[in-house]
Amino acid sequence: MGRSLRIVGGEVYDPANGINGTVKEICVEDGKIVESCTGPAEVIDASNLVVMPGGVDIHTHVASPAVNAARGFRPEDHRKMHFSAKPGLRSGVGATVPSTFATGYLYAKMGYTTVMEGANAPIGVRHTHEELIDIPIVDKGLYIELGSNEFILRYIRAGEMEKVKRYVAWLIRSVMAYGVKLVNPGGVEQWKYGKDVETLDDKVYHFDVTPRQILKALSWANESLGLPHSIHLHANRLGTPNNYLTTLDTMRTLEGTRLHVAHAQFHSYGGENWGGFCSKAPEIAEYINNHPNITTDIGQVVFGDATTITADGPWQYRLYKLSKNKW
Incomplete structure (x- = not known):
């Protein structure tokens, strides 16, 4: 028999099993939670602490050429937080874009066991895999961005859906990715010409396809392949007034099909212009709550400094004009 463990006195939160803040004992044997320990067990006193399932950050930016570039762009960020080497631990630096070992330690301290590079x-x-391997403690995975991939756009234009599916399968296997990410579908390609898409039916330059077609094609390919995760969507018109209408249109386009809406609060704004800018989060939340095919992460915003990492060029340019910040 392996190691036995009793966690006593903690406030347990386990939504999957309907436990909401109950103080109870948790027993672990051979790495699995059991009703009770059958023999001697190590005891951890968790009084005044929260006991919960390991956290999963389904959308983060911790390892990639973009993250490494961000570290280079923000030398001042390295000075804001330091991690000294200790027995069993390595040193590290960085606040908003910490180094690899620091990233693993920080996630573990917050109770996370799994992080997914977005x-x-x-x-x-x-290179992303090299950095992920260097992050300690937590399990890791990644998505590949295909929302404006040239081969995908060509195949959609030609109506060659089977090629879309086979290309997605080949990429997933070749680069060892977990799932498919779409960032501002069609809009990233449009940005090469200084433009963006305003609706799901705008035509992408030179390809004569629309964001709606891209959404449907990649969702179909994803489901046909039986991938474990739905398409992971950074929707069109992020951060712009009245974009909640585009978000609702997007979710309706994929009615009945699995969909993950990333950083949803950035896609939940109303108002005809910046002067009338307002939140439409209740409308988005109501739709998601009534459609079990959709999952979401909220896109947590905290006060203070940040380093934004995105493939969405149009949005990054708008953010620069709004904030006047460097990155």
């Missing part, structure tokens, strides 16, 4: 161009994934 967006990678397939050509840079080898």
